[in-house]
Amino acid sequence: MTALTVNDWQTRGREVFPGLLASGVVAAAATFLSQHYGAPVMLLALLLGMAMNFLSAEGPAAAGIEFTARHILRVGVALLGLRLTVEQIASMGWHPVLLVVTAVVLTIAVSVVAARACGFKGLFGLLTGGATAICGASAALALAAALPGHPLKERATLFTVIGVSALSTLAMIVYPMVVRALELNDVQAGMFLGGTIHDVAQVVGAGYSVSRETGDAATFVKLLRVAMLLPVIVVAVTITRLGIGATSADGGAQRGARPPLLPWFVVAFAVLVAVNSIGWLPQPVITLGRDVSSWCLVGAIAAIGMKTHLKELATVGIKPVLLMVGETVFLALLVLALLRWWN
Numbered sequence: 001m002t003a004l005t006v007n008d009w010q011t012r013g014r015e016v017f018p019g020l021l022a023s024g025v026v027a028a029a030a031t032f033l034s035q036h037y038g039a040p041v042m043l044l045a046l047l048l049g050m051a052m053n054f055l056s057a058e059g060p061a062a063a064g065i066e067f068t069a070r071h072i073l074r075v076g077v078a079l080l081g082l083r084l085t086v087e088q089i090a091s092m093g094w095h096p097v098l099l100v101v102t103a104v105v106l107t108i109a110v111s112v113v114a115a116r117a118c119g120f121k122g123l124f125g126l127l128t129g130g131a132t133a134i135c136g137a138s139a140a141l142a143l144a145a146a147l148p149g150h151p152l153k154e155r156a157t158l159f160t161v162i163g164v165s166a167l168s169t170l171a172m173i174v175y176p177m178v179v180r181a182l183e184l185n186d187v188q189a190g191m192f193l194g195g196t197i198h199d200v201a202q203v204v205g206a207g208y209s210v211s212r213e214t215g216d217a218a219t220f221v222k223l224l225r226v227a228m229l230l231p232v233i234v235v236a237v238t239i240t241r242l243g244i245g246a247t248s249a250d251g252g253a254q255r256g257a258r259p260p261l262l263p264w265f266v267v268a269f270a271v272l273v274a275v276n277s278i279g280w281l282p283q284p285v286i287t288l289g290r291d292v293s294s295w296c297l298v299g300a301i302a303a304i305g306m307k308t309h310l311k312e313l314a315t316v317g318i319k320p321v322l323l324m325v326g327e328t329v330f331l332a333l334l335v336l337a338l339l340r341w342w343n
Contacts, residue, residue, distance in 0.1 A: 019064015019303070022055050023072075026302035027295060040199065042137040043165035045298045046158065049305020056307045068303035069154070070145075076296025077142040078265040081272030082281075082289040083200075084227055096191060099338050100224045103195055107133035107331045108232065114326060118319045123147060124156055125323070126236055131164040132327040135226045136198030138297060140164060145265065146233045147240055158304055163324040168198035171328070172206045178332075179210060186210070188339055190217025195225065195335040198328075230270055 026048045034041035055061040111129025112122045127147075131140035144157040175197060179189035189210055197203045200222055207218030272289070275281060281289075 016064035016067040019055070019061040019066070020068055020072075020299075021064070022052065022061045022306070023049075023065060023068040023299040023303045024295075026052060026306070027299040030298060030302065040137075040165045040169050040202070041298055042161060042199070042301050043169070045302040046162055046165070046305040049302040053306050065303045065306050068299055069307060072296050072303070073141055073300035074145050074265040076293045076300060077138070077145060078268035079272065079289050079293030079296065080138060080142070080226065080229070081269040082276050082286050082293065084223055084273050084276065086273070086277040095342065096195075096221050096224055099191060099195060099335065099342070100221060100228065102338060103331060103335055104133040104225065104228045104232070106334060107327060110330055111323070111327050114323055118323055120320075120323075123236070123240070124320075126239075127156060128160050128163070128320070128324050129327055130232055130236070131160050132167075132198060132324065132331055133225070134229050134232060135200060135222070136164045136168050136202075137161045137301065138199075138226075139229055139232075141297060141300060142229055142233060142265075143236055146237050154304060154307060159320055160324070161301060161304075163321065164198045167324060167328045168202045171197045171332075172202035175332075176206050176210050179214075182336075184339070186213035187217050190214040190219075191221050191339060192332075192335055194218035194221025196328075196332045197222075200226070227273075230273075 027045055030041050030045035030048050033039065033044050056065045108126060108129040111132065112125035115125025115128070116122055127140060127143050130143045131137065133139075140157060140160040144153060144160075147153065175193055179192055184192060190207055190213065193206045193210070193214065194203050194217065197206055197218075203218050203222040204215065208215030276286060
C-alpha cells in the first residue's frame with residue numbers, strides 16, 4: 001500500500017508539474033515587469049496569463065493550471081497570516097479599529113444591496129465589496145476560495161481581481177493629491193490612504209509619497225483591514241452554508257456543495273497570526289513565508305488568467321464595472337466622513 005501511495009504521488013506530480021511550471025514562469029515574468037515598470041503584479045499576472053490561455057485547453061499543462069488556481073491559491077491565502085501580529089493591531093488604538101470595522105461592514109453591506117439592485121446575486125456583491133473594503137486582489141482570491149464552486153465563479157473572480165487592481169493603481173495616483181487638497185494632517189492622511197486604497201503595495205507607495213508619518217499610519221491601518229479578512233470569510237461561509245445566494249456574476253442560481261464552516265486555509269491563517277504574534281518564528285522564516293505567500297498568490301492568479309478567455313470576460317457588461325467604481329467611491333467618501341466626524 002505504501003508503494004502504491006508513493007506511485008500515486010509520483011503520477012499526480014507528473015500530471016501537475018507542466019501546469020505548475022507554466023504558472024511559475026508567468027508569475028516570474030509578471031514580477032519582473034512589476035519591479036521594473038511599477039505596474040501592479042497581480043494585474044500583470046492576469047494579463048500575461050490570459051495571453052497564455054491556450055495552455056489551459058486539453059493538454060499536458062491543464063491539470064497543473066487547475067491545481068495552481070485552486071490549491072496553491074489556498075496555500076498563499078493561509079500564509080497571509082504571517083503579515084500580521086496582534087501587537088500591530090493593538091498598537092493602533094480604538095479609533096482606527098472603529099474606522100476600519102465601520103468602513104468594511106458598511107461597504108460590504110452596501111455592495112451586496114447594490115449587486116442585488118443590479119440584478120446580480122448577493123454573494124457577487126460580497127466578493128467585489130470584500131475586495132474593495134479589505135485588501136484588494138488577495139481578499140478577492142481568499143473569498144472566492146472560501147465560497148462553493150459555480151460555473152461562473154472563476155469569471156467573477158477574474159473580473160473582480162482585474163477591477164480592484166486597476167482601481168487600486170488609480171487610487172495610488174489620485175488619493176495623495178486628494179489628501180493634500182483637503183489639507184489633512186499626516187495621521188489623518190495615513191488613515192485615509194490606508195483605509196481606502198485596495199492593495200497593500202499601493203497603500204505603501206501612496207503613503208510614503210506623502211511623508212514617513214503618513215506612510216507608517218497608512219501601513220498600520222491597511223494591516224488592520226487585512227485582519228478583517230478572517231471574520232469576513234467566516235461570515236461568508238456561514239451565509240453560504242445557510243443556502244443564501246450564489247456566487248455568480250450574472251445572476252445564475254446554481255449552487256455548489258457547501259464548504260466547511262472553517263476552511264483549512266482560514267484556520268491556518270489564524271494560527272499563523274497567533275504564532276507570529278507570540279514570536280516563536282525567527283525573522284528569516286517569517287520573511288520566507290511572506291515571499292512564498294506572494295509567489296503563491298501571483299502564480300494562482302496567473303493560472304486563473306490562463307483559464308479565462310477575453311471573450312468570456314467581455315460578456316460581463318457595464319453593470320459590474322459601475323458596481324466596483326461605485327464601491328470604491330463609496331468607501332472613500334465614507335472614510336472621509338468618519339475622519340471629519342471623529343475629529
